[in-house]
Structures are given as structure tokens and as C-alpha cells.
Amino acid sequence: MKFGKRLWLLIFIKLALLFLVLRLVFFKPELAEFDTDGQKARHVKENLFMQGNIDDGSITTKD
Template sequence: MSLITALKVFKMKAPKFISNLYLFYRDGFTNMTVGKTLWLIIFIKLFIMFVILRIFFFPNILNSNFDSEDGKASHVRKELIDNSK
């Protein structure tokens, strides 16, 4: 099959594939029972982790204090040398 033929076949079949995929997930999510509770727990957990903990409690120390890679390296070098004294 040439590339052009393959593209034509894909163009004909793609909408059906996308619509099947949509229906697959729509039906899956609609028919969930315990899954609905689990998704709720997942979203609450991810919100707490990424929105609250990550932003307010877990800044990346080096990224927040230094703009360049050299700056980060110099800081760590200083810490490594000073901590040994």
C-alpha cells in the first residue's frame, strides 16, 4: 500500500476511530460504580498534592533561589565545602 493510499484509508477510518474511542471512554466513565468514588479521591488527592503541598510547602530550593545552572552549582559547591568544616 502506497503512502497516499494509506493516508486515504486513515482519513476515511479516522473519524470512526475517534468516535469509537470517545464512546468507549464515555460509556466507561458513565457506567462506573465504585470508580466514581475513586476518581473523586484521586482528584482531591492530586489537588492537595500539586496545588497545596507543591506550591506552598515544597518549593524547589535551587530553582527558586537561582536562575542559572552556574548559580546552582556554585551554591551546592559552597554547601559541600562549608559543611565539611
């Protein structure tokens, strides 16, 4: 079944490229370098707070 074999070959080439090349070499999860969820949470919080000037906000004034 030549046609079926071609499709399987195509699928395997694609999956190999995805998981063995792109995933392992290029798409490393940034948070994987941290061991615990606490470290990951702290890293994300730091990223969230480093942007903009949050001193513009005031918690003493309510709308």
C-alpha cells in the same frame, strides 16, 4: 458507576492536595531561586565546602 466515581474523586482530591497545596505552598525547590545552572552549581559547592574542616586534607601527601 458509583464505585468508579468514588475512585476518580479520591484520585482528584489527592492530586489537588499534592500539586496545589503541598507542591505550591510547602515544597518549593530550593535551587529554583537561582536563574542559571552556574549559580546553582556554585550554591551547592558552597554548601559542600562549608561543612567540616577541609584543611585537614593535604594534597601534598598521597596514600
